[in-house]
Amino acid sequence: MLSRPFTIVVSGKGGTGKTTLCSLLVRSFIDIGEKPVLAVDADPNANLHEALGVTVSETLGSMREEAFTRRIPPGMNRHDYVRFRFRQALVEAEGFDLVAMGRPEGSGCYCFANDLLSECMTELEREYRFIVIDTEAGMEHISRGTIGKPDMLLIVSDPGARGLRTISRIREIATLLGLEPAKIHIVFNKYKSGTAPVDIGNEIPIAILPDDYSVEAADLAATPVSQVPLNSPARMVVRELAEKIRSLAKEHTGA
Numbered sequence: 001m002l003s004r005p006f007t008i009v010v011s012g013k014g015g016t017g018k019t020t021l022c023s024l025l026v027r028s029f030i031d032i033g034e035k036p037v038l039a040v041d042a043d044p045n046a047n048l049h050e051a052l053g054v055t056v057s058e059t060l061g062s063m064r065e066e067a068f069t070r071r072i073p074p075g076m077n078r079h080d081y082v083r084f085r086f087r088q089a090l091v092e093a094e095g096f097d098l099v100a101m102g103r104p105e106g107s108g109c110y111c112f113a114n115d116l117l118s119e120c121m122t123e124l125e126r127e128y129r130f131i132v133i134d135t136e137a138g139m140e141h142i143s144r145g146t147i148g149k150p151d152m153l154l155i156v157s158d159p160g161a162r163g164l165r166t167i168s169r170i171r172e173i174a175t176l177l178g179l180e181p182a183k184i185h186i187v188f189n190k191y192k193s194g195t196a197p198v199d200i201g202n203e204i205p206i207a208i209l210p211d212d213y214s215v216e217a218a219d220l221a222a223t224p225v226s227q228v229p230l231n232s233p234a235r236m237v238v239r240e241l242a243e244k245i246r247s248l249a250k251e252h253t254g255a
């Protein structure tokens with residue numbers, strides 16, 4: 001039993017497979033008995049729920065706008081009301097819950113709202129064994145420091161030069177912001193037979209997901225990618241990755 005949740009942030013260039021990896025990782029943690037998992041969609045263009053086959057009716061962003069402008073039901077203070085709405089925004093599914101962050105705030109002052117929301121988030125996080133955070137493409141989340149200091153940062157890249165160059169940029173910013181290099185790992189995705197000749201240092205990827213027809217087929221059929229067959233190559237690799245992360249998490253947090 002982990003003494004606290006182990007948080008994994010997934011970042012990388014656009015379209016490299018962050019959401020695919022997150023959903024397969026959530027699925028794999030459940031498959032190996034590491035549940036419940038909290039899936040956090042930190043991409044304003046939220047689609048992790050689709051990859052996991054659940055529906056999101058409200059994001060924390062839209063809830064924040066409303067919970068602070070609307071009249072509170074009688075008998076509740078704003079604090080209780082936000083807590084209540086926060087729980088409503090949480091999607092509960094078999095083995096995992098999901099929360100979508102939605103759009104960043106507008107121009108008003110949201111300090112009070114954000115303080116309350118992070119309080120709700122901290123309370124909620126205690127309930128999980130693993131937290132998997134999908135981010136928007138690029139370096140926004142990392143450079144703004146909004147993801148805090150995760151236990152593990154996975155940087156996903158396809159074999160192309162632009163994806164590989166993004167690895168170095170993300171790694172540099174994350175390290176500058178104080179994340180220990182040992183917590184940063186590379187994942188290759190859509191791998192066929194090699195990568196572009198771009199220097200990414202001598203780190204060996206923690207996982208290499210092959211270009212997998214079943215992943216592509218799930219997208220074409222508009223079915224959740226997390227439900228690709230158990231023996232599909234990408235799913236099998238991610239399961240191994242989940243096992244690896246479980247071992248690291250035990251070392252890290254003290255099993």
Ligand SMILES: Nc1ncnc2c1ncn2[C@@H]1O[C@H](COP(=O)(O)OP(=O)(O)OP(=O)(O)O)[C@@H](O)[C@H]1O
Nearest residue numbers: 014015016017018019020137190210211212215219
């Ligand atoms: N291993 C794979 N094999 C085949 N296709 C894949 C694989 N991984 C991802 N894809 C496909 O690549 C596309 C992009 O994947 P995904 O949405 O996961 O990327 P992303 O990094 O989250 O994108 P964005 O930056 O837009 O959030 C999708 O069509 C997905 O089906």
Ligand SMILES: [Mg+2]
Nearest residue numbers: 018019020043
């Ligand atoms: Mg995505």
